[in-house]
Amino acid sequence: MLKIIFLFLWFLGSAFAVNPFYQLSLKNNIIDMNYIDNRLFVATDFGEVVEINFDSKFQNISQKTLIELPHISNFFGDSYPPKVFSVDFFDQRFLIDSEGSDGKKNLFIFEEKLEKLPLVLNVKKAAFVDKDRIFLGLMSNEIVLYDLKDKKVIYQKQLSEATFSDFILSKDRTKFLVSCESGILYYGEVLSGEVLEELSGINKDNVYEAKMASTSNGLVVITAGQDRKAGVYLKNSQSYAKEAEFLVYSVGLSASGEFGAYMKNEMSDIVIFKISSKEEVAILQGHNSLLNSIIFVDDKRIISAEDEKNILFWKLP
Template sequence: MRKVILFFLILSSVYSAQIKPSAKFVSSGGVVDLITNKDKIYSATSAGIVDIFDINTQKKVKSITLPKIKDFMGDMVDAKIYSVDKIDDKLLILSQGSGGYSRAFIYENEKLTSIIDESSYMAIIKAKFINKNTIVFGLLSNEIISFDIKTKKRNWTNQASGAKFSNLVINEDKSEIVIADESGILKIMSAKDGKILKKLKGQNLDNVFQVDYKNGIIATAGQDRRVVIYATKFDSAYYKEANFLIYSVGLSPSGKLAGYSSDENNNISVFNTITKRKIGTYTDNKMTLTNIVFIDENRMLGASDDKTINLYKIK
């Protein structure tokens, strides 16, 4: 009898760990990039639109549509948005441009202003604010550039490595940039002058698709099916293995929780980065995960190539 009770207790705990979304937000297209700022969600989509949602009311409050571009056949098509970022009242939007190059815009006071266009001949993959007048971006070639928005000139340029660029993230005080690429080696770069401060290696053996950096903790999503946790304060690292390619990863603000795409069903596994204990599995993502973003220690967003953004309660 005790064995039967124990069996059902274990079975119950397993199924209780399968957590469905508490709410859903529907974007205009597949979600490519996702950020939160105060009580808003900013969703950059493949449809050339940035959708803004209110977290509390769970309603869409605004959509920003970019001008269409010409494809290689000369047809006008939606400009896929690669990344979005926000500082003060400025929104930075990086998108696909004509001819295989990229465009960047600043949206402020209901006005969309171009700061980089196709004439720059740059294939930019990701862009983030350093401060209200400076952005940093990574090119496909893994050239990292600090750019002055007002003068439209480069502050510094650094070739992070010869490997293809994947992703970049900036720490909270915007002093350090972490670069991820197909080598599996992370580069921590100074935001001030672009100098490489440190290299983190030996954990990911292949391309790192995505990286996050919160409160001194760095997490990676690897093609080698490894999610790696680096504790830069203690110069320590470990990895967890999945049964499928890990396309996306995110950290809670404290760095104590990490979420990663853990299987072929597009589920998100969340674990404690200190104890390594699994918290739960978060379900109902219809397509390949593109973003995992923690609003706080108790709420998390999961977005994919689908239009739907799932909101989960962690505790």
């Protein structure tokens, strides 16, 4: 009898497995995914920006190619579609960071037509700050604020000697959070480039990406670590780590800051947990390749993508 009671209590405290509500397969491999103003944009390895459309119930899911970049060439003169590393959307314009010819990078603005920006920088990721300025993360772990109107660099600052991994901007695009090879995160002001705080102590190796949310209790940050840890930094309480069974390539954070997500193992299962209590509430199972994106549409709806062609849609009870 005691054994039955113990198993029942253990089951109540355990995360339950969730299968995908829907799986969408694209024509080409996915590199990045960005959810902006209730619109989902996907960057592929075939020079495309694809929009994924869906309703509030994850019904009527469809895909549409919005942009196709011109082919590039390698050192041998071979022509091929470029990889699109990141895509952002603001004020009806797209900002696209892509592979360029002969190992270089290209930055494009797309509104009614494609405009190549006159920048010769090794850009890993780009985002709009407002209609006239963009924020860039360079492979050298430098951050750049660039004026589109005057076509000039406002600032270019080195954060550290470690290799750059990723950045994310706050919802209002006024703050940045940069992750890098050292495991240290840099949180700062976008317009000045000033670092307000360094977050460290959880990850001892490369942080592939980080997500942040502003809540009534302060800033919440979650990290994806090469050292098999998903780190959680909390402004007004104790930070902690969630241990994984494999390299944590991707993490997610709900806009409310209530729920976090991280890649648990080599099968790319995704653990959903409560940030405040650390309680694991669900394990999302269904991916076949390594994750590159986890996006919370809200606290109950999640979208994730892998390095191949599949995008999975999830619903929590």
